[in-house]
Amino acid sequence: MTLYKHSREKIFQKIDTYVEDMIDLQIRLTAIPALSPENKGNGEAEKADFLRSFLEVSQFPDMMFLHAPDERVPVGYRPNILVHHPGKDKSKTLWILTHTDIVPPGDLHLWHCNPYKGYVKDGRVFGRGTEDNQQDLVASLFALKAFIDEGILPEVSVGLAFVADEETSSRMGVDYILNHKDNPFRKEDLIVVPDFGVLDGSSIEIAEKSILWLKFTITGLQCHGSRPSLGRNAFLAASRLVIELQKLHRFFPHRDRLFLPPESTFQPTKKEGNISSINTIPGEDTFYMDCRVLPRYNLKEVMEEIHRRIEVVEKLYGVTAKVSPVQEVQAPPPTPQKAPVVSALKKAIRNVYRIKGKTVGVGAGTVAAVFRKYGYNVAAWSKLDHQAHQPNESCLIENMVGNAKVFAHMMLQK
Numbered sequence: 001m002t003l004y005k006h007s008r009e010k011i012f013q014k015i016d017t018y019v020e021d022m023i024d025l026q027i028r029l030t031a032i033p034a035l036s037p038e039n040k041g042n043g044e045a046e047k048a049d050f051l052r053s054f055l056e057v058s059q060f061p062d063m064m065f066l067h068a069p070d071e072r073v074p075v076g077y078r079p080n081i082l083v084h085h086p087g088k089d090k091s092k093t094l095w096i097l098t099h100t101d102i103v104p105p106g107d108l109h110l111w112h113c114n115p116y117k118g119y120v121k122d123g124r125v126f127g128r129g130t131e132d133n134q135q136d137l138v139a140s141l142f143a144l145k146a147f148i149d150e151g152i153l154p155e156v157s158v159g160l161a162f163v164a165d166e167e168t169s170s171r172m173g174v175d176y177i178l179n180h181k182d183n184p185f186r187k188e189d190l191i192v193v194p195d196f197g198v199l200d201g202s203s204i205e206i207a208e209k210s211i212l213w214l215k216f217t218i219t220g221l222q223c224h225g226s227r228p229s230l231g232r233n234a235f236l237a238a239s240r241l242v243i244e245l246q247k248l249h250r251f252f253p254h255r256d257r258l259f260l261p262p263e264s265t266f267q268p269t270k271k272e273g274n275i276s277s278i279n280t281i282p283g284e285d286t287f288y289m290d291c292r293v294l295p296r297y298n299l300k301e302v303m304e305e306i307h308r309r310i311e312v313v314e315k316l317y318g319v320t321a322k323v324s325p326v327q328e329v330q331a332p333p334p335t336p337q338k339a340p341v342v343s344a345l346k347k348a349i350r351n352v353y354r355i356k357g358k359t360v361g362v363g364a365g366t367v368a369a370v371f372r373k374y375g376y377n378v379a380a381w382s383k384l385d386h387q388a389h390q391p392n393e394s395c396l397i398e399n400m401v402g403n404a405k406v407f408a409h410m411m412l413q414k
């Protein structure tokens with residue numbers, strides 16, 4: 001057996017001995033809600049303090065704290081913890097970045113138990129945050145712990161980042177760190193964000209579509225339902241505008257097989273109420289649209305075509321229509337398909353899960369896009385069971401352990 005295989009087997013066997021400890025840490029973390037102020041919470045400080053204590057007891061080296069000031073939370077900051085462990089090759093670091101914040105539990109009646117009281121059943125750990133993102137937070141932590149406990153030096157230096165504010169904006173998390181004078185990330189580093197995944201763990205996310213959320217307000221003239229000629233029906237005009245906006249698919253028709261779906265999408269979604277009585281023609285109507293646009297298109301071009309569609313409806317119905325972005329994020333360039341982090345992930349996935357990894361693009365929304373915005377090559381990957389944000393959220397224990405081995409395998413690659 002080669003030295004590499006011997007080290008790999010020792011590390012994998014060590015990870016297998018951690019199962020009960022991994023479950024215990026999951027349950028302890030679940031008991032500490034970490035909600036952003038946008039979600040009426042006090043932030044992640046209490047959870048981060050517990051995590052820091054665990055890291056200290058476990059003798060993790062070289063911790064750095066880059067806390068983002070935030071007067072909205074009691075402690076006045078949002079915590080970001082970064083751990084660095086030197087490897088044989090100090091010229092680059094393998095970073096695994098997870099987040100400590102969670103989303104609210106939602107309707108408590110849909111939960112079988114208290115969402116913050118973790119428990120084990122049928123090979124799963126249940127509780128809010130167990131899959132998103134504690135599954136891989138715990139997996140990354142115990143992957144590195146196996147090297148420390150076994151006294152084996154990783155082939156590359158290893159960094160673990162436990163960040164705040166992923167669920168709302170990442171302004172107090174990744175974005176803050178990358179703009180900090182002590183930013184530890186380097187362009188040559190291998191960066192993995194385990195906050196996207198599929199059931200079999202085969203998909204590696206390397207690209208995102210641009211995201212454009214829009215609010216449309218149509219203003220006409222209110223009148224009695226029996227005398228439509230006396231008014232200008234804003235609801236009718238809005239309905240026509242919804243149809244007109246579907247023509248965007250013709251103006252931006254390119255398909256890219258990297259993405260699922262492969263085309264840009266332009267979908268009407270939320271609609272606000274207008275008038276309360278059936279026999280009144282509304283003078284104002286408001287609706288929203290969710291656009292996910294392939295990176296090849298500039299969102300400025302999209303907005304120009306939307307304004308042309310608006311002009312058509314205004315002339316037809318004698319109304320005025322305003323559009324304003326709720327969110328507008330131009331997609332950064334994708335991570336190259338042959339980037340070192342992608343190649344390393346494919347090797348690890350094949351070794352641990354016995355499947356072939358494939359690169360994909362998604363409809364936007366992962367924190368990996370923040371790294372790409374600043375020119376870092378990053379891959380978003382995990383083996384997930386799609387429990388995030390669901391009532392009775394749970395994490396498959398076998399995924400937690402398997403993903404720890406994937407991370408450990410990457411730490412062993414030269």
